[in-house]
Amino acid sequence: MRLPGKASVYREELEEISPADFFYRNKALAGFDNPVKATYTIIRELVENALDACEEARRLPEVSIVLNKVEEKDKSIDIDSEVPTELYSLSVRDNGTGLSAEEIPRAFGQVLVSSKYKLMQSRGTFGLGGTMALLYGQITTNMPFEITSSTGSKIHKITMKIDIQANKPVVLREQTLGVSIEPFTEVKLHFRGNYPRARSKVIDYLRQTAMITPYANIEFREPDGSLYIFERNVRELPPLPKESLPHPKGIDLELLQRMLKGTKTRRLVSFLETEFQKVGRKTALEILRRANLDPALKPKELTSEQISALFRAITNYDRFLPPDPSILSPLGEKLFMAGIKKELKPEFVWAVKRPPSSVWGHPFLVETAIAYGGDINPTGKVQLYRFANRIPLLYDASSDVSYLVAKRINWDVYGIKSLEEEPIALFVHVVSTKIPFKTVGKEFMANEPVLAKEIELGWRECGRKLKAYLSGKNRVKRAISRYIAFKRYYEVIASSLEELTGKRPAVDELLRKLAPTVEEGGEARDESQEA
Numbered sequence: 001m002r003l004p005g006k007a008s009v010y011r012e013e014l015e016e017i018s019p020a021d022f023f024y025r026n027k028a029l030a031g032f033d034n035p036v037k038a039t040y041t042i043i044r045e046l047v048e049n050a051l052d053a054c055e056e057a058r059r060l061p062e063v064s065i066v067l068n069k070v071e072e073k074d075k076s077i078d079i080d081s082e083v084p085t086e087l088y089s090l091s092v093r094d095n096g097t098g099l100s101a102e103e104i105p106r107a108f109g110q111v112l113v114s115s116k117y118k119l120m121q122s123r124g125t126f127g128l129g130g131t132m133a134l135l136y137g138q139i140t141t142n143m144p145f146e147i148t149s150s151t152g153s154k155i156h157k158i159t160m161k162i163d164i165q166a167n168k169p170v171v172l173r174e175q176t177l178g179v180s181i182e183p184f185t186e187v188k189l190h191f192r193g194n195y196p197r198a199r200s201k202v203i204d205y206l207r208q209t210a211m212i213t214p215y216a217n218i219e220f221r222e223p224d225g226s227l228y229i230f231e232r233n234v235r236e237l238p239p240l241p242k243e244s245l246p247h248p249k250g251i252d253l254e255l256l257q258r259m260l261k262g263t264k265t266r267r268l269v270s271f272l273e274t275e276f277q278k279v280g281r282k283t284a285l286e287i288l289r290r291a292n293l294d295p296a297l298k299p300k301e302l303t304s305e306q307i308s309a310l311f312r313a314i315t316n317y318d319r320f321l322p323p324d325p326s327i328l329s330p331l332g333e334k335l336f337m338a339g340i341k342k343e344l345k346p347e348f349v350w351a352v353k354r355p356p357s358s359v360w361g362h363p364f365l366v367e368t369a370i371a372y373g374g375d376i377n378p379t380g381k382v383q384l385y386r387f388a389n390r391i392p393l394l395y396d397a398s399s400d401v402s403y404l405v406a407k408r409i410n411w412d413v414y415g416i417k418s419l420e421e422e423p424i425a426l427f428v429h430v431v432s433t434k435i436p437f438k439t440v441g442k443e444f445m446a447n448e449p450v451l452a453k454e455i456e457l458g459w460r461e462c463g464r465k466l467k468a469y470l471s472g473k474n475r476v477k478r479a480i481s482r483y484i485a486f487k488r489y490y491e492v493i494a495s496s497l498e499e500l501t502g503k504r505p506a507v508d509e510l511l512r513k514l515a516p517t518v519e520e521g522g523e524a525r526d527e528s529q530e531a
Contacts, residue, residue, distance in 0.1 A: 032136050035085045039193035040201045042133040043067070046092040046187055047206070048123045048391065049130045051213060053096025053185060060235060061216035065206075066091040067195065069223040085192040087141065088223070098151040098183030101174065104158045108134060108147050108187070109169020121241035121328055121433055123391050130187075135162055137191035144172055145189035150180040195223060201394060206230060207343055208385060208392035212331065212429065214339035233342045234335060241329040244433055245277040248314045250323070250361025256311050260299045268302075268310075269295035278321040287313045323363035325356030328431050330365050331390065336429065340371050344425065347373035350465040351427070352458045359448050364432035366451070368458030370466050376423040382406055383419075386445075387429040393443050400444035402428040405455045414463035415470040424466075428455055 032038040047063060054061035070087040099107060108131060134145045138161055148157040159173040195202070199222075210218055210230035215237055218230040246255065265271045272284035279287075288295050291313035293306060302310070331339075333351040340349050351369035358364065376383070386393040386402055397403055406419065406426055416422055430445060438446040445451065495504075 032132065035083045035192060035194040036197045038136055038191070039088075039195050039198035040205065042090065042136060042189075042191060042193070043092075043202055044205055045130050045133045046090070047209065047218075049187075050092055050094030050096060050185070051209075051216065051390075052123055053094050053098075054216070055237060055240070057095075057097040057183065058237060058240075059095055060232065060237065061213065061218075062095045063216060063218045064091075064093045065218070065220045067221065067223055069195070070190065083194055083197070085140075085194055087190060087192055088195060089188065089190050090137075091186060091188045093184060093186040095182060095184050098185055099147070099149040099156075100151055101154075101156040101158065104147045104149060104156065105160060105169035105171055108145070109160055109162050109171075110167055121389055121431055123389050131162070133191075134187075134189055135164070137189040138162060139164075140192035141190045143190040145187070147185070147187055148177070149185040150183055152181060152183045153179060155180050203228065205392055205394060208387070208394070211339040211343045211385070212336075212387045212390045212392065214335055214342055230343075234338045236335065238331055238335065239329050242327040244324060244327045244363075245275065247323040247358070247361045247363075248276050248279060248317070248320050249358075250434070251314070253308070253311045256314070257307055260302060260307065263299050265299060267295060268293060268297040268299055271299040277324050283317075283320070287317055290317065322356075323358045323361065323433075325363045325365060327433070328356065328363060328365050330367055330431050331429060333367070336367055336369055336427070340369060340425075340427065344371055345375040346371035346425070348466060348469045350462045352461045354454045354458045357450055357454055359432075359436050359450050360434060362432055362434040364430060364436075364451065364454075366454040366458055367427075367429040367431070368455060368462055369427035370459065370462040371425045371427070372466055372469070373423050376425050378421050378423055380420050383425040385425060385427045387427075388435045388437075388442075388445065389431055390429070393445075395443040396439075397444070399438065401447040401452050402426075402445070402455050404447055405452050405459070409456065409459060409463075411463070414467040416463075416466070426459065428458075 032041055043065065047065065050063045051061050054063070068089045070089055072087045110131065137143070137145060144159050144161045146157060146159050148155065150156065155177040157175040157177050158171055161170045161172065162168070163170050202220075206218060206220055206228065207230065210216065214234050215232050216230070217232050218228075220228040220230075222228070246259075251259075259275050260271065263271050263275055265274055269281070269284045269288060272279050272287060273281060285295060287310070291306075291309040293302075293310060297306070330353055333353055336351040337349050340346065340351075349369060349371040351367060354366045354368070356363055356365045382403065384397055384400075384403055384406060386397065386400055393400070411417070411419060416424055419426070430451070435442070436446045436448050436451060438444055
């Protein structure tokens with residue numbers, strides 16, 4: 001567009017794009033940087049959707065994943081990458097809530113449509129991952145995807161695509177396949193990726209997912225037919241997280257304006273009492289006094305200046321009670337240890353659940369664990385397993401707050417000379433309504449002092465249990481060595497006396513006097529193993 005009176009100046013025309021189009025153009029923001037990471041991300045997103053559906057339905061998850069390589073003649077459709085790609089079909093099936101024929105198109109065919117736009121603990125946040133996996137498959141193959149589901153009655157199968165520019169589902173075919181008593185959902189898509197190079201991350205992700213969800217059965221069939229089965233070893237589900245009101249310390253000015261506009265309360269003091277958690281009448285009146293606002297004002301009629309004054313008063317008030325932690329759903333020590341034992345088979349494991357705290361105005365809770373020995377072997381590096389709201393974090397470990405904490409603890413105090421050279425693994429699980437991730441990629445957590453403190457205290461408590469176990473183990477070794485040494489000594493003396501006197505002393509009777517020492521060491525060992 002030419003500006004009037006200035007022949008050499010042009011103005012670019014403004015363009016509006018849909019959310020689907022935005023993420024199509026910026027695939028890396030959703031974890032689809034390249035065909036290798038995209039292969040891992042597609043499987044991860046669909047598996048997490050499946051687990052969410054099962055836990056919401058309060059059913060022990062049964063998740064089946066089948067990845068097949070598709071032979072093709074024409075490889076003309078590809079994505080912009082120097083990494084070689086192949087055509088795959090992927091099927092992920094779960095026994096969750098299931099979907100009706102009306103729900104399927106909107107749930108899978110629109111970016112940023114989700115049931116997770118609430119202030120509560122959840123694996124995902126944006127309603128983006130599962131749909132982006134389908135969108136990625138579509139843009140790399142130009143093939144539709146299929147959703148087959150039942151809520152416990154008719155089975156509906158819908159073949160569809162996504163209209164990227166309009167961010168709308170396009171239903172190509174709808175079928176009714178009969179009846180299923182059990183609810184289920186199966187997602188099937190085609191995509192171009194590179195599984196051989198993504199394989200180690202995929203297997204590692206599934207193993208860690210099985211670790212943090214020990215109540216799930218997960219099966220994965222690879223393109224070559226290999227079958228991985230991660231069986232549950234407990235039949236107990238963690239409690240469902242609860243939706244929460246925002247905490248005053250977790251809001252910004254934009255959110256405050258939206259809340260004022262959407263509230264059903266008629267008085268400003270009632271707005272503060274009912275729309276926030278941990279705000280009573282006395283606190284609400286004190287905030288309004290500091291903001292110099294009348295408690296009887298109508299929330300929807302506040303001016304911009306009044307809203308700014310209210311926000312400053314909330315921000316500067318430092319006597320709010322901490323956020324409500326009862327809305328969180330931690331895994332618990334019992335389930336955490338069960339998952340670690342199942343997948344790593346250590347000789348010792350101990351888990352600790354720390355008391356709730358808050359960061360960025362959101363409640364959080366840290367669960368830590370330490371495992372030692374057994375099938376855990378030294379690797380020359382810190383073996384650190386990180387989880388956030390029951391999601392394994394596999395990238396950027398050295399930038400994570402937990403890694404920084406692990407490196408600064410003096411492990412020699414707990415009988416560990418080197419994390420890199422001993423058979424030890426560290427675990428951290430953070431649950432929160434808002435995980436303090438550092439970057440858009442959401443692969444490592446920020447080095448927030450309160451979070452670092454909770455992780456350190458949790459590991460130190462686990463470390464004390466490990467020290468007691470190792471001490472008991474060393475006592476047993478010393479007692480056994482002492483017993484063997486004395487037995488050899490007594491045998492020599494007994495043989496000499498037998499030659500001189502013709503009688504052999506009762507060596508067993510002498511050795512029996514050492515038995516209490518060995519048994520004492522054995523009791524210490526058994527006690528540690530029980531712990």
